[in-house]
Amino acid sequence: MKDDNRKVLNSLFKLMKPYSKSFVLFFFAILFQASISVLFPFIFSYLINEVYYNKNLSVLGSVIGIYLILFLIRSLLNLVESRIKANMLTDFLLDIRSKTFNSIIFLKPKYMNDINIGEEIMKLNKDMEHIFYFVYGIFYNITDAIKLILTLIIIYTMNxxxxxxxxxxxxxxxxxxxxxxxxxxxxxxxxxxxxxxxxxxxxxxxxxxxxxxxxxxxxxxxxxxxxxxxxxxxxxxxxxxxxxxxxxxxxxxxxxxxxxxxxxxxxxxxxxxLSIGGFVAIIDYFGNTQGLLGSLATSQVTLCKDFEYIKNLLNYMEQCLEKGEAFNSSNNTYISSSEIEFCNVDFGYDNRDKILDNINFKIKSGETIAITGKNGSGKSTLMNLLMRFYEADEGKITLGNVDIREIPLDYLRKYCGIVLQDHMVFDGSIKDNLQIGNENCSFEDLVELCKKVNLYDFICGLPAGMDTILGTEGIQLSGGQKQRLCIARVLLRNPEIIIFDEATSALDSETEKIIMETIECYKGKKTIIFITHSLSMVQIADRVLSMDSE
Ligand SMILES: Nc1ncnc2c1ncn2[C@@H]1O[C@H](COP(=O)(O)OP(=O)(O)O)[C@@H](O)[C@H]1O
Ligand SMILES: [Mg+2]
The missing domain is CATH 1.10.287 (Helix Hairpins)
Structure with missing residues (x-):
C-alpha cells in the first residue's frame, strides 16, 4: 500500500519536474505572503506598547511606513502567485491532458475493443484536474502549517x-x-x-x-x-x-x-x-490559529480524495497502456536484416484456447510469402504478435535475429507496414490522410505513390486535388479507392516488411489486380507477407505457408 503511494508520488514528481522553477517561485510567493501576514499583528503590538508604555509617538510614522511597505510587497507577491497559477492552469494542465491523450492512443490492443475502458479513460482524462488541485492543495497546506507554527512561536514568545x-x-x-x-x-x-x-x-x-x-x-x-x-x-x-x-x-x-x-x-x-500590545496581537493570533487548524483539517479530506483520483488514473495507465519505449530515430541499427523467425510460438487470447500451437517458420529477407489458412486459423494473430500488439505465451519471435521484445515499438512498427482489409480513412484532406505517420514526405513522393496504386488520375479529377476533404464532411471514397489510399499510406513509410492482411478479400477484381501489381513492384526489394485464404492469389509468392497444416 505504501509502495503504491510512493509510486504515485514519484509519477507526480515526474509530471511536475519540467515546471519545477514555477512551482518553487509559487511556493516562495505564498510562503512570504503568509509570513508577512503573521508579522502584521506583531508590528501593531509593538506600536501600541511604544505609544502606551513609553509615550513614544515618533515610532508611529516608521511603523505606518513598514506597514505600507509590507502591504505593497504582499500585494506584489499575490500578483506573482495569481500569475503563476493562471499560467500553470493552462500549461501544466494542458501538458497532463495531452500526456493522458498520448496514453489513450497507446491503449493495449486487448483493451481496444472494450468501450467501457475507453469511457473510463475519457472520464479519467477529465479527472486529470485533480492532479492540479492536489499539487496546489499540498503547497497551500504546507504554507498554512508553516504559518501556524510561526503564529504559535510568536504567541509563545509573548506569554x-x-x-x-x-x-x-x-x-x-x-x-x-x-x-x-x-x-x-x-x-x-x-x-x-x-x-x-x-x-x-x-x-x-x-x-x-x-x-x-x-x-x-x-x-x-x-x-x-x-x-x-x-x-x-x-x-x-x-x-x-x-x-x-x-x-x-x-x-x-x-x-x-x-x-x-x-x-x-x-x-x-x-x-x-503581558503587555497591552501583546494582548491585542494574541487575540488576533488566537482567531488565526482556529482558522488555520480548521482549514488544515478540512483540506486533508479533499487532498485524500484528489490523491485517490490520481492513483486510479495512474493505475489505469499502468494496466491498460502499452509501454512505448522511446526510440531515437538517428539510431537506425536495431535490425540488420528483415529475416523473420517464429520459434516454438504458443499463443491464446486472454489465456483461453490456444490459437497458435508450437508455430515455427522463417521468412528470409526479400522473400515474398503467402500465408494461407481457413478463417480463424490465426493468420492475423501471427501479425498481431509480430507487431507486438500481443506477446507470445511461449517461444520467441525474432526480426533480423533480434528478439522483437528488445526492439522499440515505434521502430518495429515503422519497420513493418501492414495493409489491412479495412483501414480507417480519417476526416481531413487526402494529403492529411496520406501523411499520417509520414509527416516528412515530400509532395513528389505522394504523387509518385498515388500513381503506383493507380489513384493519381482519380485525385487529379477532384476539384481540390490532394486537398480534397474526405470523411463525414467531405466526399466518400469507394471501397477500392479507400483501399488504394491506405496502401499508399503504408508504402509511403517505405517499410522493410510489407504485410497485406486479406487486403483484397472484400474488393473488386480491378483493385485486386492493382494490389498484385504493387506487390510485384516491390518483390525482391522488400520482404512481403501476403495473407489470404484464396489459393488462386498465391501464385505470386515465392513460398506458401499454410496455417491449416501447422
Ligand atoms: N482480439 C481478439 N480477442 C480474442 N480472440 C480473438 C481476437 N482476435 C482474434 N481472435 C480469435 O482468434 C482466432 C484467430 O483469429 P485470426 O488470427 O484473426 O484468424 P484469421 O486471420 O486466420 O482469420 C479466432 O478464433 C478469433 O475469434
Ligand atoms: Mg485475419
Missing amino acids: KELFLIILFIVPCIVVLSHKLGGKISKENMKYRKECGKLSGWLFEIIQGIRDIRLMSAHKSVIDLYKEKLNKINNKEMKLNLNNAIIERIISFAELIGTLIVYVSSVIFISAGK
Whole structure:
C-alpha cells in the first residue's frame, strides 16, 4: 500500500519536474505572503506598547511606513502567485491532458475493443484536474502549517502560559466543530436523498396519470402525496432545528474558548506578564490559529480524495497502456536484416484456447510469402504478435535475429507496414490522410505513390486535388479507392516488411489486380507477407505457408 503511494508520488514528481522553477517561485510567493501576514499583528503590538508604555509617538510614522511597505510587497507577491497559477492552469494542465491523450492512443490492443475502458479513460482524462488541485492543495497546506507554527512561536514568545492555553483550546474547538459539522452535512445529505425520492415518485405519478384517472384513484394518490409531503416537511423542520442547535453549540464552544483567553489575558496583564500590545496581537493570533487548524483539517479530506483520483488514473495507465519505449530515430541499427523467425510460438487470447500451437517458420529477407489458412486459423494473430500488439505465451519471435521484445515499438512498427482489409480513412484532406505517420514526405513522393496504386488520375479529377476533404464532411471514397489510399499510406513509410492482411478479400477484381501489381513492384526489394485464404492469389509468392497444416 505504501509502495503504491510512493509510486504515485514519484509519477507526480515526474509530471511536475519540467515546471519545477514555477512551482518553487509559487511556493516562495505564498510562503512570504503568509509570513508577512503573521508579522502584521506583531508590528501593531509593538506600536501600541511604544505609544502606551513609553509615550513614544515618533515610532508611529516608521511603523505606518513598514506597514505600507509590507502591504505593497504582499500585494506584489499575490500578483506573482495569481500569475503563476493562471499560467500553470493552462500549461501544466494542458501538458497532463495531452500526456493522458498520448496514453489513450497507446491503449493495449486487448483493451481496444472494450468501450467501457475507453469511457473510463475519457472520464479519467477529465479527472486529470485533480492532479492540479492536489499539487496546489499540498503547497497551500504546507504554507498554512508553516504559518501556524510561526503564529504559535510568536504567541509563545509573548506569554508561555497563554501559549499552552491556546494550544489546548484551539484543537478542542476545531475537533468539536468538525465532528458536529460533519453530522450536519450527513443529515443534509439524507434529507436531499429523501427529496430526490419524492421527485422520482411524482414523476412516476405524472407519467401514469391516465391510468390513475381511469382507475379513479386520484383521491388516494393526492392523499398519499400529502402524507409524503408532510413527512418531508417534518424532516426539514427537525433538520433546521438540529442545524441551529449544532451551530449554537459550536458558537458557544468558541465563545467559551475566547472567554478563557480573554480572562486569562486580563489576569496576565494585571500581573504584569503581558503587555497591552501583546494582548491585542494574541487575540488576533488566537482567531488565526482556529482558522488555520480548521482549514488544515478540512483540506486533508479533499487532498485524500484528489490523491485517490490520481492513483486510479495512474493505475489505469499502468494496466491498460502499452509501454512505448522511446526510440531515437538517428539510431537506425536495431535490425540488420528483415529475416523473420517464429520459434516454438504458443499463443491464446486472454489465456483461453490456444490459437497458435508450437508455430515455427522463417521468412528470409526479400522473400515474398503467402500465408494461407481457413478463417480463424490465426493468420492475423501471427501479425498481431509480430507487431507486438500481443506477446507470445511461449517461444520467441525474432526480426533480423533480434528478439522483437528488445526492439522499440515505434521502430518495429515503422519497420513493418501492414495493409489491412479495412483501414480507417480519417476526416481531413487526402494529403492529411496520406501523411499520417509520414509527416516528412515530400509532395513528389505522394504523387509518385498515388500513381503506383493507380489513384493519381482519380485525385487529379477532384476539384481540390490532394486537398480534397474526405470523411463525414467531405466526399466518400469507394471501397477500392479507400483501399488504394491506405496502401499508399503504408508504402509511403517505405517499410522493410510489407504485410497485406486479406487486403483484397472484400474488393473488386480491378483493385485486386492493382494490389498484385504493387506487390510485384516491390518483390525482391522488400520482404512481403501476403495473407489470404484464396489459393488462386498465391501464385505470386515465392513460398506458401499454410496455417491449416501447422
Ligand atoms: N482480439 C481478439 N480477442 C480474442 N480472440 C480473438 C481476437 N482476435 C482474434 N481472435 C480469435 O482468434 C482466432 C484467430 O483469429 P485470426 O488470427 O484473426 O484468424 P484469421 O486471420 O486466420 O482469420 C479466432 O478464433 C478469433 O475469434
Ligand atoms: Mg485475419
